[in-house]
Amino acid sequence: MRILDLLRMSSGSLLKRKFRTILTVLGVMIGTASIVVMVSLGLGINRAQMEQIERYGGLTTITVREGRNDGYYGGTVNGASVYIAGSSSSDGEVKRLDDEAIRMLQGLQHVKSVYPILTFSAIAKFGAYESDLSIQGMTPEGLEDQNIQIGEGHLPTDSSELEFFYGNKVAADFYNPKTYDYPYYSTGKYVVDLSKDTLFIIFDQSAYWSSQNDGTVQPPRKYIVPTAGVEKANEENEWSSNGYTVFCNLDALKTTLQRIFRNKVIPGQPTTAGGKPYKEIYYNRASVVVDDVENVVEVQEFINSLGYSADSNIEWIQSTKEQMANIQALLGGIGAVSLLVAAIGITNTMMMSIYERTKEIGVMKVLGCDMRNIQELFLIEAGYIGFIGGLVGLGLSYTISAVINRALAAGGEATVTSYIPPWLAIAALIFAVIIGMVAGFFPSRRAMKLSPLAAIRNE
Amino acid sequence: MAETKTPVIQVKDLYKVYRVGDTKVRALNGVEFNIYKGEFCSIVGTSGSGKSTLLNMLAGLEKPTKGQVIIGGEHMESKTENQLVKFRREHIGFIFQSFNLMATMTALENVALPLTFQGVSKEQRLKKAGELLDLVGLKKYKKHRPTQMSGGQQQRVGVARALVVHPEIIFADEPTGNLDSNTSEEVMRLMQKVVEEQHQTLVMVTHDNHLASFADRIFHIKDGKIVQIEDNRANRSGEKAAMPQQGPGTEDRVDA
Numbered sequence: 001m002r003i004l005d006l007l008r009m010s011s012g013s014l015l016k017r018k019f020r021t022i023l024t025v026l027g028v029m030i031g032t033a034s035i036v037v038m039v040s041l042g043l044g045i046n047r048a049q050m051e052q053i054e055r056y057g058g059l060t061t062i063t064v065r066e067g068r069n070d071g072y073y074g075g076t077v078n079g080a081s082v083y084i085a086g087s088s089s090s091d092g093e094v095k096r097l098d099d100e101a102i103r104m105l106q107g108l109q110h111v112k113s114v115y116p117i118l119t120f121s122a123i124a125k126f127g128a129y130e131s132d133l134s135i136q137g138m139t140p141e142g143l144e145d146q147n148i149q150i151g152e153g154h155l156p157t158d159s160s161e162l163e164f165f166y167g168n169k170v171a172a173d174f175y176n177p178k179t180y181d182y183p184y185y186s187t188g189k190y191v192v193d194l195s196k197d198t199l200f201i202i203f204d205q206s207a208y209w210s211s212q213n214d215g216t217v218q219p220p221r222k223y224i225v226p227t228a229g230v231e232k233a234n235e236e237n238e239w240s241s242n243g244y245t246v247f248c249n250l251d252a253l254k255t256t257l258q259r260i261f262r263n264k265v266i267p268g269q270p271t272t273a274g275g276k277p278y279k280e281i282y283y284n285r286a287s288v289v290v291d292d293v294e295n296v297v298e299v300q301e302f303i304n305s306l307g308y309s310a311d312s313n314i315e316w317i318q319s320t321k322e323q324m325a326n327i328q329a330l331l332g333g334i335g336a337v338s339l340l341v342a343a344i345g346i347t348n349t350m351m352m353s354i355y356e357r358t359k360e361i362g363v364m365k366v367l368g369c370d371m372r373n374i375q376e377l378f379l380i381e382a383g384y385i386g387f388i389g390g391l392v393g394l395g396l397s398y399t400i401s402a403v404i405n406r407a408l409a410a411g412g413e414a415t416v417t418s419y420i421p422p423w424l425a426i427a428a429l430i431f432a433v434i435i436g437m438v439a440g441f442f443p444s445r446r447a448m449k450l451s452p453l454a455a456i457r458n459e
Numbered sequence: 460m461a462e463t464k465t466p467v468i469q470v471k472d473l474y475k476v477y478r479v480g481d482t483k484v485r486a487l488n489g490v491e492f493n494i495y496k497g498e499f500c501s502i503v504g505t506s507g508s509g510k511s512t513l514l515n516m517l518a519g520l521e522k523p524t525k526g527q528v529i530i531g532g533e534h535m536e537s538k539t540e541n542q543l544v545k546f547r548r549e550h551i552g553f554i555f556q557s558f559n560l561m562a563t564m565t566a567l568e569n570v571a572l573p574l575t576f577q578g579v580s581k582e583q584r585l586k587k588a589g590e591l592l593d594l595v596g597l598k599k600y601k602k603h604r605p606t607q608m609s610g611g612q613q614q615r616v617g618v619a620r621a622l623v624v625h626p627e628i629i630f631a632d633e634p635t636g637n638l639d640s641n642t643s644e645e646v647m648r649l650m651q652k653v654v655e656e657q658h659q660t661l662v663m664v665t666h667d668n669h670l671a672s673f674a675d676r677i678f679h680i681k682d683g684k685i686v687q688i689e690d691n692r693a694n695r696s697g698e699k700a701a702m703p704q705q706g707p708g709t710e711d712r713v714d715a
Contacts, residue, residue: 005575016563363559366520368548369576371541452520455559456511456632
C-alpha cells in the first residue's frame with residue numbers, strides 16, 4: 001500500500017469513532033501538558049538561579065588570593081592542584097599578589113581583565129558615635145565593573161586624592177562605644193548623613209585602642225577624607241552586596257597608607273621574617289574576569305597550579321546545575337505519570353477498536369491486504385492520537401505557562417517563571433507520537449495476527 | 460467438456476481433520492477434482508457437509524491436514540500466511556455472503572480497495588472501479604455508501620470488487636445467502652454474465668440446489684466427500700429464466 005493511502009485509511013477510521021478518539025486524545029493532551037508545564041517550571045527555576053548567580057559576581061569571575069607554593073609549578077592542570085594550592089605547607093614560598101602578579105594574570109590566555117583589590121579596616125568617628133569601616137580600594141575599571149548604583153556624587157576614580165564612596169548601609173553601622181547602642185537598629189534612624197556630615201577617620205587602629213586603654217599613649221592622628229558619593233538606597237537595592245563597603249581609589253589608598261604608616265607595618269600587610277615591612281603593598285585579592293564560562297575551570301585550575309588560591313562560582317553553578325537536573329527529573333517524572341496513564345488509554349482504545357473491527361480486518365486480509373500494512377494502519381492510528389494529543393497538549397501548556405507567569409508576576413515573585421523553549425515543545429510532540437505508537441504496538445500486532453476466517457463467519 | 464485444457468484449480472486427496480475434544484471430525488475426507496478456466500462451478504451440500512471448509516482451503520484461509528490445492532500451478536498448502544495474502548491480492552477475488560463492504564467508503568472506493576492494497580495510484584484505481592460499477596449496473600450509485608444501498612446493490616458492489624484485480628479465480632461464499640429470492644436470481648444472473656463475458660472462473664458455495672443449478676458444473680458434497688459431479692450446461696437456470704413463462708419471480712426483470 002502507498003503511504004498516503006495508509007495515512008488516509010488510518011485517519012478515516014479515527015474520524016469514524018470521533019467521540020472515543022476525542023476522549024483518548026484528551027488523555028494524551030493532559031499527559032503532554034503536565035510534562036511540559038512541569039519541565040517548564042524546572043527550566044524557569046534554573047534560569048532564575050543562573051540569573052541570581054550572575055548577580056552575585058557573575059559566572060566568569062575568579063577571585064584570586066595569595067597562596068603558598070609547594071614548588072608545584074605550571075605543569076599539568078588537574079583536580080589535585082586545587083587542593084595542593086589550598087593546603088598551606090609551612091615551608092612553601094608564599095605567592096603574593098603584587099603588581100607583577102597582576103600583570104602576569106592579565107597575560108594569561110582567556111583572561112579578559114584583572115582587577116586588584118586592597119582592603120583596609122579603619123575607624124570612623126562622628127560625634128559620640130563610631131564605626132568600623134571596611135575600605136575597599138579598586139582601580140577605576142574595577143569600580144565600574146561593580147555595578148554600583150550611584151545615589152549621589154560620583155565613583156572615586158581620581159587616583160591623586162583619597163575619596164570615599166559609601167555603600168548604602170554604612171551609616172547603619174555607627175554605634176555608641178559607651179553604651180554599645182546601634183541607633184539605626186533601635187530607632188530606625190540614621191545618626192549620620194554620609195553625603196553631608198564630616199567623619200574623622202582613624203587609620204591606625206592599634207594605636208587608637210592602646211590610647212583608649214592606656215591614657216599615657218598619644219592617640220593617633222585623625223583624618224578627614226572627602227566624600228565622593230553615596231550608593232543609591234532604595235528598596236530593591238537595600239541588601240546589595242556592596243551595602244556595607246566603603247569604596248575608594250586603589251592608588252590613592254596605597255599612597256595614603258604609605259604616607260600614614262611611613263616605615264611602619266601597614267595593618268593587614270605581610271612582614272618579613274624579622275617583622276619589617278616590605279617596600280611594596282600587596283593586594284588582598286584580585287578579580288580575574290574570564291572571556292567565557294566554558295574556560296573558567298581551566299583558568300582557575302591553572303592559577304591554582306601557579307600557587308595562588310583561586311575560586312569562582314563555578315562549583316556553585318555546577319552543584320546548582322546538578323540540583324536543577326534532579327528537580328527537573330522529579331517534575332518531569334510527576335508529569336510522566338499522567339502520560340503513562342494516557343498511554344494505557346491509547347492501548348485500551350486500540351484494543352477495543354480492533355475487537356470491534358475483527359471482521360473488517362478479516363475482510364482486508366481476504367482481499368489481500370498485506371499483514372505489515374495492517375499493522376502499520378493501527379500503528380499510524382495510535383501515532384495520530386499521540387500527535388493530535390501532543391499538539392493540543394502543547395497549546396494547553398503554553399496557556400498554563402502564561403497563566404502561571406502572570407500569577408507569579410502579580411504576586412511580585414517574578415524570578416520563578418515557567419519557560420517553554422522551542423526544543424521542549426518539539427521534544428514533547430515527538431515524545432507524544434512515540435508514546436502513542438508504543439502504546440499501539442501490542443494492539444497492532446494483535447490485529448495483524450487476526451484470522452481472515454473472521455470475515456467468512458456470519459453474525 | 461474441455462478435458463484437454465489445463466485446470467486452474469487442482470485438488471488432490473484433500474483431508475481436513477478437526478479435533479473436537481477427544482473425537483476427530485473429518486470435515487474433508489479425501490476430496491479430488493479439477494476446475495478449468497472459464498467455468499462456473501458450484502459446490503452444493505447441506506450444512507456441515509464440509510463445503511465451507513473446502514472453500515476456505517481453496518482460498519488459502521485454512522490449511523489442509525493433508526493433500527494438495529494447486530491454483531494456477533502454485534501449491535497453496537505450502538505457502539506461509541504472508542505468501543497467501545500476497546497470492547490472494549494478485550490472483551483471487553472473493554464475494555462474501557454478508558457483502559462485507561467498508562461502511563466508511565463509497566461504492567467506488569470499496570470496489571477500488573483491493574487495488575489500494577496492490578499500491579495502485581488513486582486515479583487509476585478509481586477509473587478501473589468506475590468501469591466495473593458500470594458493468595454491474597450501478598452507474599448511478601458510485602458515490603453511495605453501503606448503508607444507502609439495498610442488499611442486491613451491495614452484493615453487486617461485492618461482485619465488482621471481486622472482479623477489479625482481474626483475478627484468475629473468484630470464490631463466492633453463499634453470495635445470495637442474505638438476499639431475497641428475486642434479488643438472488645438477479646445476482647446469480649449477473650455472475651453468470653460476468654463469467655461468460657469476462658471469461659472468469661468462479662467457484663460458488665451454496666446449500667441451495669436451485670441456486671447451484673445456475674452453474675456449469677455442480678459438485679455435490681456430503682460428509683466431506685464429493686459424491687457427484689453433475690454437468691449442468693444443458694439445463695442451466697439462467698437460460699431457463701430467460702424464457703418469460705418459466706422461473707419464479709422473473710417477470711419484473713428487464714435487464715441483468
